[in-house]
Amino acid sequence: MPQTSDINRQILLESRPVGAPTQANFRMVETPVPTVQAGQMLLRNRWMSLDPYMRGRMSDAKSYADPVPVGGVMTCGTVSEVVSSQLEGYAAGDLVMCFASGWQDYTLSDGSMVFRLDRNMAEPSQALGVLGMPGFTGYMGLTDIGQPKVGETVVVGAATGPVGTVVGQVAKVLGCQVVGVAGGAEKCEYAVKELGFDACIDHKDPALAEKLAAACPKGIDVYFENVGGKVFDAVMPLLNAHARVPLCGLIAQYNATSLPEGPDRLPQLMRLMLSQRIRMQGFIIFDNYGHCYPDFLKTMTPWVAEGRVRVKEDRVEGLENAPDAFIGLLEGKNFGKLVVKIAD
Amino acid sequence: MPQTSDINRQILLESRPVGAPTQANFRMVETPVPTVQAGQMLLRNRWMSLDPYMRGRMSDAKSYADPVPVGGVMTCGTVSEVVSSQLEGYAAGDLVMCFASGWQDYTLSDGSMVFRLDRNMAEPSQALGVLGMPGFTGYMGLTDIGQPKVGETVVVGAATGPVGTVVGQVAKVLGCQVVGVAGGAEKCEYAVKELGFDACIDHKDPALAEKLAAACPKGIDVYFENVGGKVFDAVMPLLNAHARVPLCGLIAQYNATSLPEGPDRLPQLMRLMLSQRIRMQGFIIFDNYGHCYPDFLKTMTPWVAEGRVRVKEDRVEGLENAPDAFIGLLEGKNFGKLVVKIAD
Incomplete structure (x- = not known):
């Protein structure tokens, strides 16, 4: 119809x-x-x-x-x-x-x-x-909250989604080591071969935590959180001192009807944030950054046109x-x- | 001896x-x-x-x-x-x-x-x-991470401790509504009568959560976290959109030998940080802010001498x-x- x-x-x-x-x-x-x-x-x-x-x-x-x-x-x-x-x-x-x-x-x-x-x-x-809400989310969260520096390691979940692709590709433009997490071999291969990520780990792999650790030998400086759940669990022990965690989505837990079973790891997360001096910030793109949208378009539009950021x-x-x-x-x-x- | x-x-x-x-x-x-x-x-x-x-x-x-x-x-x-x-x-x-x-x-x-x-x-x-590590911790965490604005509500735990007294008194200097949490009636009375806090709640009171909510009718914009545990539990539902949580200590959980029983509230905290766009940052004072110590002393020394910040x-x-x-x-x-x- x-x-x-x-x-x-x-x-x-x-x-x-x-x-x-x-x-x-x-x-x-x-x-x-x-x-x-x-x-x-x-x-x-x-x-x-x-x-x-x-x-x-x-x-x-x-x-x-x-x-x-x-x-x-x-x-x-x-x-x-x-x-x-x-x-x-x-x-x-x-x-x-x-x-x-x-x-x-x-x-x-x-x-x-x-x-x-x-x-x-x-x-x-x-x-x-890439030029709309998801791309804008990835760009602002990475650059304004994540503040990645040359040579740092950036990890992003849902690596081949519209936010993750922008996070990873912009982090590469900024000179970072980029490790994605995605669901399945095909997506992981795409992230490395087509998007230029340094590595991409399949979150369906039972050895996710070990493989992520191996892919991040210098730890994680920026974790762009748009997934939650077991990806975050694997990321936590790898977070470096002064790591930044922009938080824009938690798709893994959206369908949850109750809290997971214990133990209660809330105190553990806070202890980690203290001992590693971590900054975590939730953001809602147009609420936090609406005024930046025209500037974002000026930066991203040519990057897409030139193929620096693939879609x-x-x-x-x-x-x-x-x-x-x-x-x-x-x-x-x-x-x-x-x-x-x-x-x- | x-x-x-x-x-x-x-x-x-x-x-x-x-x-x-x-x-x-x-x-x-x-x-x-x-x-x-x-x-x-x-x-x-x-x-x-x-x-x-x-x-x-x-x-x-x-x-x-x-x-x-x-x-x-x-x-x-x-x-x-x-x-x-x-x-x-x-x-x-x-x-x-x-x-x-x-x-x-x-x-x-x-x-x-x-x-x-x-x-x-x-x-x-x-x-x-007040002029050393605790005072410096309170001052930098409040001003640099908390970034309180005139009229906002600032809550601080361990209100009569050396960090809390500085956080609360500096927040008053900056024009905020200040609510402390402390252990026992004597400390709470001191925070209000001597330090000039607007209110102070006894964390030993079984009605801590209700009393804190009543003392913060406009919610909480800055929670200076130096306690953890049940104080944080009472604070969480009151955090306003764009709240800031400087995190410098978790005394309530330092002696813990295991994680608390479930459910696992880690996903709940992350959901809250996302939906309310909260920024939480752990910091270790000399690691994050060592270079600011001389400037801090220039500000705080006269405040103490003039009695604006009591000790x-x-x-x-x-x-x-x-x-x-x-x-x-x-x-x-x-x-x-x-x-x-x-x-x-």
Whole structure:
């Protein structure tokens, strides 16, 4: 069922998941295309982004952002075309990135969290990945919190995901030793051969801790945390004095319904942070760094164009396939930045 | 038994403690006063400092500093007089603070970690407290990592200890709302009435969490962590978005022989740091900030002289009483900065 000009297909949060989300937590409905009021514009969504943080929005646990209400449209970022505008500065035909969009064909926008794109951009979906929220997250977390120095060792989980690829490749540009962690031999090989990582360890390997230690003979100076769970467990004993840990995601624990069994390692982590003088900082990219986005684009756009930072997308066709693709994302099934093509 | 000119009494680490240290872990011996070689000076120790970090030096667990070897002299900072010197820049009669000294009458020094004091300083023991390592720790952790802003809420544990008093009083100078946590009604009253804290909660109160929440109606922006344990548990749910947690000590867990029972809250802490965008940083004062010590003294010395930062000392007489005093320190028995007067 393709996009049409008179129906707005929407994917709603039907119910809150307990543990891993299933198809039953989503429902697609057909609604009229909304009408533009003064101060608004209507966006026709062409590409939508699927990202791990959306698992948080499906829960009503206290978090940095309000949850999606049950019965509400799932939120996401989209690359969209302006259909009609009563908003100054935007006109029909403009291409934009909207960070406050939804899993739907059409979005009404008041211009907030909207950035204009070049209409002739070769690969508009990159605005959802390397040039969008994930790439911006990797770049700012690495450079501003991680502050890597030449020769230091940087480790990043989900190494072939849209954040990890940027973290690792930018760390190489900055002269670091880069070790990735990824799920499976194919992803690990890609990280080393295509992205230029010095090593990449399979987190499914029972010897993860030993292999990570062997790949980091001088310890770890920056661990970019976007995974959590057993990867962090393997990283902890390797953290050097004055290590920095930017923390932007914990995909391994998003589906958890209870805390793991004991012992309680919270005191152990704090002891480690004290004895090794570690700085750990959680951040939410647009909350912490929104004002830096234009500068980021100025740096990253040519790096992508020149091939210094390579990009891999995992493209899914059709809005109706978004729930399945998202469920797979949380299981690590995607390979590259997961985007859904809604329409041309 | 007082200090003499020909015997060097030393307190050695007799054995490593399991859990809380006891008298049996220490032994006093009498040795000859050492002879000065070229590039050295002999210090006669007048005041010695007792601080919680020394518990770590008694263990051989990996930490930022090497442990005291079994049979070695316990380490500490001392205020000392130069007896004789073959070290350029120091002469007999000079008064110094030596951060690399020991629980003993005489220390041979090569000048490292030594700072000159004013011979006519009214209260030389303050060089071990408000103007020494603890005061410097409180000041740098609060200002550089905590970065408190006017009107923000700052919470500090061990509020009447030498670090906590400086954290709280400096935070008041900087225009913050200051809430302390201390052990017992007497200490809490002192923090409010004498130090000017806005509130102080007794950590022995079973309703610690509720009372802390009531004292922090706008949440916590800076938690200066020098305690750990149940104080941190009460603080966690109150941490505001973008809260900062300087971490310089964990006295509540230093005597622990195993991790607490589960569940494992390590993932919970990381989730909190992410969702609230918290920055936590462990630091070891001279390792992170040694170069800032002269500037600190320029700021703090007049504040102490003017009474803007008040000082409370808990003075013990006699080197031989140091082990008992130290054991009591870990139990929270002292009230104010614990110092031992070895000799005039």
